Amino acid sequence: xxxxxxxxxxxxxxxxxxxxxxxxxxxxxxxxxxxxxxxxxxxxxxxxxxxxxxxxxxxxxxxxxxxxxxxxxxxxxxxxxxxxxxxxxxxxxxxxxxxxxxxxxxxxxxxxxxxxxxxxx
Amino acid sequence: xxxxxxxxxxxxxxxxxxxxxxxxxxxxxxxxxxxxxxxxxxxxxxxxxxxxxxxxxxxxxxxxxxxxxxxxxxxxxxxxxxxxxxxxxxxxxxxxxxxxxxxxxxxx
Numbered sequence: 064x065x066x067x068x069x070x071x072x073x074x075x076x077x078x079x080x081x082x083x084x085x086x087x088x089x090x091x092x093x094x095x096x097x098x099x100x101x102x103x104x105x106x107x108x109x110x111x112x113x114x115x116x117x118x119x120x121x122x123x124x125x126x127x128x129x130x131x132x133x134x135x136x137x138x139x140x141x142x143x144x145x146x147x148x149x150x151x152x153x154x155x156x157x158x159x160x161x162x163x164x165x166x167x168x169x170x171x172x173x174x175x176x177x178x179x180x181x182x183x184x
Numbered sequence: 185x186x187x188x189x190x191x192x193x194x195x196x197x198x199x200x201x202x203x204x205x206x207x208x209x210x211x212x213x214x215x216x217x218x219x220x221x222x223x224x225x226x227x228x229x230x231x232x233x234x235x236x237x238x239x240x241x242x243x244x245x246x247x248x249x250x251x252x253x254x255x256x257x258x259x260x261x262x263x264x265x266x267x268x269x270x271x272x273x274x275x276x277x278x279x280x281x282x283x284x285x286x287x288x289x290x291x292x
Contacts, residue, residue, distance in 0.1 A: 109220075109228065109271055111281040122279050125185070158227055169275025170218055172239070174227035 065090045067159050067175035075182050081146040085159030092137040097162040100144045102155040149182045190284035196292040203259040205287045207272035216276040219257045223268045
């Protein structure tokens with residue numbers, strides 16, 4: 064059973080870069096899946112951040128596009144999120160998730176447990 | 185962006201009741217609609233994909249229907265473990281995946 068686990072600092076200062084990684088266990092990266100990030104502000108709904116497709120192409124939420132970088136390290140079985148120039152509005156629980164290739168990159172079929180990131184000085 | 189509007193935002197029903205949630209898309213999305221369940225303090229879990237397909241391992245009391253702009257999610261007989269927030273999500277536009285605002289289901 065594939066497991067995803069987010070990790071990274073729980074506190075980030077305003078204007079700095081939020082960096083998270085998602086370790087994928089019991090699975091080796093292949094072309095069967097894409098990899099994505101979603102966040103949920105306290106007490107709010109879900110917001111898609113971005114998806115990493117094959118060959119290094121990434122789609123990001125237009126509202127965040129210029130601040131988001133998603134990358135994959137197949138040698139370490141993990142993928143990463145970097146969000147630049149954060150503000151308090153970026154405080155949220157961040158989830159990593161898997162998207163089956165068969166879905167074209169639209170179905171999140173396996174999620175990490177989530178990690179809370181607070182932006183504060 | 186394609187806007188997804190769920191209703192109601194919350195509901196209260198008795199155990200064994202049939203529960204229905206609707207999700208309206210701001211434009212045509214064919215069948216590209218998923219439903220997720222989120223229990224308190226947990227990550228969302230995929231229940232239904234492509235509007236009506238039950239994810240493996242999900243109880244058959246959960247079902248989905250619809251296409252185009254109007255979709256329905258149903259719990260045929262509400263169970264205590266179904267207390268959660270349910271979200272719809274469209275993927276007609278892969279450059280702008282969007283979720284509905286959620287429906288909180290409680291026991292009356």
